[in-house]
Amino acid sequence: MKKLLTIMLAITLVPLLSFGQEDDQVMKARGGKFALTNAKIYTVTNGVIENGTIIINNGIIEAVGANITIPSDAEVFDYAGREIYPGMIDSGTQLGLKEIGSIQEAQDFREFGAITPHMQALTAVNPNSTAIPVTRVSGVTTALTMPGGGVLPGTAATINLFGYTPDQMFAGSKAMIMNFPSSARRGRRRRQSPEDAKKAMERALKTVNEAWDKAELYAKVQGSDEARYYPEMEALAKVVNGELPLYIEVNAAKDIINAIAWVEDRGYKNVVLTGVSEGWRVAKEIAEAGLPVITGPVQSVPTRQSDAYDAAYANPGAMQQAGVKVAIRSGDTENSRNLPYHAGFAAAYGMGREEALKAVTINAAEIMGVSDQIGSIEVGKKANIFVSTGDPFETSTKILDVYIDGYKIPMTSRQIRLYDEFLNRTPSLKKGDPVIQIKKK
Amino acid sequence: MKRNILIIGLLVLAATFAQAQVQRGDVLIKNGTVLTITNGTLENTDVLVRNGKITRIAKGIRTPNGVQEIDATGKFVMPGIIDAHSHIAGSAINEGTSQVTAEVSMEDVVNPLDLSIYRALAGGVTSIHLMHGSANVIGGQNETMKLRYGSSNPDDLRFEGAPRTIKFALGENPTRGGRARGIQPQSRMGVEAMLRNSFSDAIEYREKWAAYNANKSTRKVAPEYDLRMETLVDIMAGEVLVHCHSYRADEIYMLMKVFADFGIPRLTFQHANEAYKVAPELAEFGAMASVFADWWAYKLEVYYSTAYNAAILTKNGVTTSINSDSGELIRHLFHEAAKTQKYGDLTDNEALALVTLNPAKQLGIDDRVGSLEVRKDGDIAIFDKHPLSTYAIPLMTFVDGVKYFDRATDKKDQRIFINPESSIADVQIYDAESQHRCMEGANVLSFSDLFKKK
Numbered sequence: 001m002k003k004l005l006t007i008m009l010a011i012t013l014v015p016l017l018s019f020g021q022e023d024d025q026v027m028k029a030r031g032g033k034f035a036l037t038n039a040k041i042y043t044v045t046n047g048v049i050e051n052g053t054i055i056i057n058n059g060i061i062e063a064v065g066a067n068i069t070i071p072s073d074a075e076v077f078d079y080a081g082r083e084i085y086p087g088m089i090d091s092g093t094q095l096g097l098k099e100i101g102s103i104q105e106a107q108d109f110r111e112f113g114a115i116t117p118h119m120q121a122l123t124a125v126n127p128n129s130t131a132i133p134v135t136r137v138s139g140v141t142t143a144l145t146m147p148g149g150g151v152l153p154g155t156a157a158t159i160n161l162f163g164y165t166p167d168q169m170f171a172g173s174k175a176m177i178m179n180f181p182s183s184a185r186r187g188r189r190r191r192q193s194p195e196d197a198k199k200a201m202e203r204a205l206k207t208v209n210e211a212w213d214k215a216e217l218y219a220k221v222q223g224s225d226e227a228r229y230y231p232e233m234e235a236l237a238k239v240v241n242g243e244l245p246l247y248i249e250v251n252a253a254k255d256i257i258n259a260i261a262w263v264e265d266r267g268y269k270n271v272v273l274t275g276v277s278e279g280w281r282v283a284k285e286i287a288e289a290g291l292p293v294i295t296g297p298v299q300s301v302p303t304r305q306s307d308a309y310d311a312a313y314a315n316p317g318a319m320q321q322a323g324v325k326v327a328i329r330s331g332d333t334e335n336s337r338n339l340p341y342h343a344g345f346a347a348a349y350g351m352g353r354e355e356a357l358k359a360v361t362i363n364a365a366e367i368m369g370v371s372d373q374i375g376s377i378e379v380g381k382k383a384n385i386f387v388s389t390g391d392p393f394e395t396s397t398k399i400l401d402v403y404i405d406g407y408k409i410p411m412t413s414r415q416i417r418l419y420d421e422f423l424n425r426t427p428s429l430k431k432g433d434p435v436i437q438i439k440k441k
Numbered sequence: 442m443k444r445n446i447l448i449i450g451l452l453v454l455a456a457t458f459a460q461a462q463v464q465r466g467d468v469l470i471k472n473g474t475v476l477t478i479t480n481g482t483l484e485n486t487d488v489l490v491r492n493g494k495i496t497r498i499a500k501g502i503r504t505p506n507g508v509q510e511i512d513a514t515g516k517f518v519m520p521g522i523i524d525a526h527s528h529i530a531g532s533a534i535n536e537g538t539s540q541v542t543a544e545v546s547m548e549d550v551v552n553p554l555d556l557s558i559y560r561a562l563a564g565g566v567t568s569i570h571l572m573h574g575s576a577n578v579i580g581g582q583n584e585t586m587k588l589r590y591g592s593s594n595p596d597d598l599r600f601e602g603a604p605r606t607i608k609f610a611l612g613e614n615p616t617r618g619g620r621a622r623g624i625q626p627q628s629r630m631g632v633e634a635m636l637r638n639s640f641s642d643a644i645e646y647r648e649k650w651a652a653y654n655a656n657k658s659t660r661k662v663a664p665e666y667d668l669r670m671e672t673l674v675d676i677m678a679g680e681v682l683v684h685c686h687s688y689r690a691d692e693i694y695m696l697m698k699v700f701a702d703f704g705i706p707r708l709t710f711q712h713a714n715e716a717y718k719v720a721p722e723l724a725e726f727g728a729m730a731s732v733f734a735d736w737w738a739y740k741l742e743v744y745y746s747t748a749y750n751a752a753i754l755t756k757n758g759v760t761t762s763i764n765s766d767s768g769e770l771i772r773h774l775f776h777e778a779a780k781t782q783k784y785g786d787l788t789d790n791e792a793l794a795l796v797t798l799n800p801a802k803q804l805g806i807d808d809r810v811g812s813l814e815v816r817k818d819g820d821i822a823i824f825d826k827h828p829l830s831t832y833a834i835p836l837m838t839f840v841d842g843v844k845y846f847d848r849a850t851d852k853k854d855q856r857i858f859i860n861p862e863s864s865i866a867d868v869q870i871y872d873a874e875s876q877h878r879c880m881e882g883a884n885v886l887s888f889s890d891l892f893k894k895k
Contacts (some may be wrong), residue, residue: 101739102613131738184868186875252868277870300871301769305556306856309563309772312871332873334738341776344831353832393831395779415737418717419749419785423756428721435697435722 027410029162033057034408035070039079039387044086044361045376054084056383059406064377079387082400085357086376087141087384088392089158089364090339091294092274092329095132095143096125096159096169101334110149115211117176117235119154121147125166131334133413136161138337139386139399142171142364142374144294144329146247151208152178155235156247158368160384162404173369175245175272176235180259181205184252184303212266216240245270245369247294251303253281260289272367274329277303280315283322292367293319296329298342310349316359317350327364328356344393353393382406462597463589465493466842469504470821473513476828478520478790478798478812488518490819493841498815511837517827519793520813521567521820521838522774525684525731525800526711526764528572528878529557529771530598535574535882536581537618540626541639543607543672545581547571551595556855557768558590558598562846564772565822565835568600570764570804572711575610575686575879576618578626578635582607582672583684585804587820588838590845604805607676608711609636609685611692613742614880633695640703643673677703682805684709684731686879688742690718697726709803711764714746720757729760729803734777735784739877751795752785762800767876779829792829 034056041049041064053068054061070076099106108124125145135143141161147154156175163169181204183197192200215236221227222237238244246268250259256276263271273279274294279286286293295316302311320326328346330339339360347356365375373382383406390397402409468490475483475498487502488495504510528534533550536542551571561569567588573581585603592598611632619627626632649664675681683700687693687710700708709729710716714737716723716730723730732754737746747753754761763778765771778795781787787795801811810820819842826833838846 099738100741100744103741130744182870184870186870186872251870275870278868297871297873299769299773300873301560301772303868303870305867306854308851308853308855309560310851335735338735341831345773345776348832348834395776395831396782396829398783414745415747415749415784418745418747419753422717422720422747423749423753425718425721429725433722433725435694435701435726 027412029404029407029409031059031407033071033074034383034403034406035068035074035076036084036385036387037070037076037078037080039082039084041084041377042086042357043377044358045378054377054383054385056403056406059383061377061379061381061383061385064379077387077401079400083388083390084377084385085139085388085392086361087374087386087402087404088139088339088343088360089327089368089375090135090140090143090330090336090360091327091364091368092296092331093143093145093336094148094333095135095145095161095336096127096129096166097121097145097147098333099126099129099131109147110153111147114150114207115152115232116147116150116154117152118231119147120157121145121154122157122159122166122170122174125157125159125169127164127166127169130414131336132161134334134415135336136402136404136409137399137411137413137416138340139388139392139402140336140339141384141386141402141404142370143336144175144368146177148177150179151181151204152176152211152236155244158370160382160404162407162409171370172373173245175247175368176239178208178246178248180248180250180255180262181208182250182252183255211236212240239268242269245272247272247274249274251275251277253278256282257285260285260291263291264289270369275331276319277312277315279324280311280318283319283324286319287323292325292327292363294327294329294364294367295319296342297331298328298346299338313345313349316346316356317352320351320355320359325363325367326351326355326359327367328359329364340392341395347393353391356393462592462594463601464841464843466819466839466844467491467505467508468819468839468842468844469502469508469510470513470518470823471502471504471510473516473518473823474827475813476517476519476789476793477814478794479814480812481790486518488813488821490821490839490842493819493843495813495815495817495819498813511823513823516836517824517833518813519565519822519824519828520797520811520817521822521840522565522796523568523570523762523800523804523806523811524561524566524765524771524774524796525570525709525762525803526572526766527561527569527771528574528766528881529561529569529768530555530586531571531878533882534878535576535880537574537576537882540577540615540619540624540635541579541669542573542577542581543579543676544668545573547573547581547584548599551584551586551598553590553592553595553598557771558588559846560768561771562588562590562838563835563848563851565775565824565828565838566771567820567822567838567840568801568804568806568810569771570606570684570800572684573608574881575608575614578610578615578632579639579673580608580610582681585806587840588845589840589843600804600806600809602809604682605675605680606682606684606804607672609683609696611685611687611696612689613740614686617880629689629692629695632692633699636696636699637702639673640677640699643670643677646670647674647677677705679705679707682707682709682803684711684803686711687716688712688714690715694719694722697722697728701726712743712766714743714750716759717747717750717753720754720759723754724758729762729799730754731762731764731800731803733766734763734780748780748784751781752787755781755787755791755795756785760799760802761795762803763795764800766879767873769871769873769876775824775828775833775835776831779831782829789827789829
C-alpha cells in the first residue's frame, strides 16, 4: 500500500516538477472537455471571479462563473491558488515570418518593390517556427503577424500560436498595412538635410496617393468587362470598399496629424494607427478623430533628445487617458514573449494595471475585429486562456498552463528543453579535460 | 628657491588636473529597505555617505551637520547598477583597420555629453563599461566609467583606479570582417590561429626587451617600441582584463584553452549566449560570463540560445552578470535581472547581484562598488518598489554621494534653450536593431567593392 502511494505520488509529482520535455517522450497538445476549477478568474470584461470554474468544450468556453456544475465527462484541473487570464494578444509581430535576424533566407516578411499590397503574410507563416512555442508558453496566445518594408508591403493576419497549417492558426482577421511617409528617422540612420527629408517625404506621399487614386478608380470599374485583373489594385480595392481594415504605421506627431487628415480626406472606414510613438503629443487629436491605436514597443527610447526619459513608457497611458482606444504590441518577434512587460511598464508609468491588461487582451481583440472570439473569458468565446501563479506582468510569476483553441498546450519550448538538458549536464567534467589539466600547470 | 616654487606650482597644477573636477557628496538616506547584496536585506535602515564613501549603515543614524537627508521610508535602496557591456557615451565604437588593434583605447572617444548617460542614470545605473566593438579578433581597450553626468571633461567620468580592460571577439563578427577584406580570419579556425600567433609574437617582443634590459649598454640599440605588443604583454601579465565577445560554446571553450596555454587566468565572456553549454568548464577555469537576459535569434550563432542561460551559469558556480549592450536596455537592467526569476528561479539576491556585485567583479572594481558596505563608494539607487518588480520606478541615483538623477525634478522638456526659429524637430523612431552598435563603424566592405568602378 505504501509502495503504491509512493508510485502514485511519483506519477503526480514528476510532471509537476519538470515542466520541460522528458527523454524520448513526445509532448502533444490535447483537446477535450476540461473543467478548470478553484481559480481566481480575470475575465477582463466581467470583472474578477475570486473562486471560479471554466468549462472548455470543443475549443469553446462553455461556462464560466462561481457556481458551475462540473460535467461528469470533463477532465478536471484543480487550479486552487492560481489565476486565469484570457490569452494575451500581441498586435504587432513578425512571428512565423522571421526565423533568424541576420539571414535573409530565414526571413519572409518583405517582398520586392515598394507597393505589394497583394502579398499575404498568412501564406508565409511557418507554423513550426522556434519562436512560436517560446512565445506561447509565456501566455501570449495570439499575434498579429505583419509584412514590412516599402510603402504598402501587404496584408497582415492574426494567428493563434498553435496549429500545424497557417489556416489552422488563422484567428479570423486580416488588415492592409501601410507605412505612412515619415518625417522621422528610423534608428541611427544617417541624418538627411531638412530639404532632402522634405523632398523624400513628398515623393513618398505622391507615390502613396497615386496608388490609392488608382485603387479608387479600380474599385469603381471592378467587375465590368473593361477591367483587367490587377492584383495590387484588387487588394487595395478591398480597403476602398470597406472589406479590409487599413493599419497605418505612423510615429512622428506631425505625421500622425497628416495621417488623420489623409484618412478623413479619403474617407476610408476601419482605419487603425500603429506605432504612434509620439501619440502623447497629439493624443487629443487622435481621440477626436476616433481612430484606435496599436502602440509599442513601450520599452523604447524617446523619439527626441529633449523628451523626458520616460516619454515612451508613459505614451500608452497618455493616449488612453485622452480617450483613445489603445492596444499594446511588443513590435518584436523572437521576444514577443516580453509583451506582458511592455504592458507592465505602461501600467507603472500612468496607464494602471487594469487598462494595461485590456491593452493586451480585449482592446487588441476589438481593434483587430476578433473580439467576438477572443480577448476575454466569456461564454461562447474561443478557449484562449492561461493559468499563472499571479500577476503575469511580474517577472516572478510563472505561467503554468496555456490553452489555445481549447487545446491544452505542452508547456515546453526549445529554450526550456535546453535548460533541462544543461542545468546539470551529463557528463559534467571529466578527469583529463584540457581546461582543467592545463590550468593546473 | 625660485625654481622650487615653480616646481611646487607645477606639481599643484598637475595634481589639480590629474584629480579632475570630481565632486564627492554627503547624504543620509533614511529609513529605507536596504538591499546590501553582500549582507542581506535590512529593513528601516539608514545609509550615511560622507565625502563620497559609505561610512555607516545602521538604524536611526543622527543626521550630521550640513548633510542632506533623504527620507526613503517605504522605498528600496540598492547599490548603483553596473553595466558590464555598454556603448553609450562612445563617439566611435570600432577601429576595424586591422584584426588586432590592442593599441587603441575607448578612453579617447568618451563623449561626456551623451544624453544616454542621463537616461541610464534614470534607470539606476552608476557605472558602465564602455566597450570597443567586435569587428576584430583583438579589439581596442575599453573604458570603465562612472556616470558623473554634467561635466564636459571626459576625464571626470573615468572610474579612477579601475583596472584596464580590452575587447576580444570571436565568431561571426570578426570572420565577417575577414571575408569582406579577403584576409584571415574567415573561420573559427582562423580566429584561434590569430590569437595564438598574436600572443606568440608578444612573447618574442617581451623577450627581446628583457634581453636588452638585462644587458643594457650604450652600444646596443633598443628594440622598437610597439604599443600593440606592449598591451598584449600586459594582458599576459594580468594587468589588462580580457572581455571577449563570444556566442558559441565551442569558441568559448577554445579561448579558455588558449588562455590556459598562455597562462592568462582572468577572463570574462561577453554575450556568451551558449555559455550554459560549457558551464562546468567555465566554473572550473574561473572564467566569468556577462550575458543578455533574453536576446536571441538575431543571427545564426544566437539561434540555439536559452533565456535560462544566466540561471544555468549561476547554479553551476559561474560569476555571471546581465548587461545591456544597448542605450534602451540599460535603462531597465533591474528588470532584465528580474527575468532570471521567471527563467530559472534565481533568488532576489542572486538576481540583483547580476547587475551589481557580479559585473563589479568582472571589471575588477568590486572593492569599490557593487554592494552597500561601509568604505565602498556612495553609488546608490533608490526605487519606489522592490527593483525586481516590473512596476518599480527608479526615483534617485547617486554617484559618490552626489545626486545625478531625481525623478521629482526631472523635466518633461529637457531643453535649456528653445530656439524659436527651429522648425525641424529631429524625431528618431526607436529601432531595436540599431541599438546593436557592436559592428558600428566597422566599414565592412566586400572585397570586390574595393575594385568596383563607381
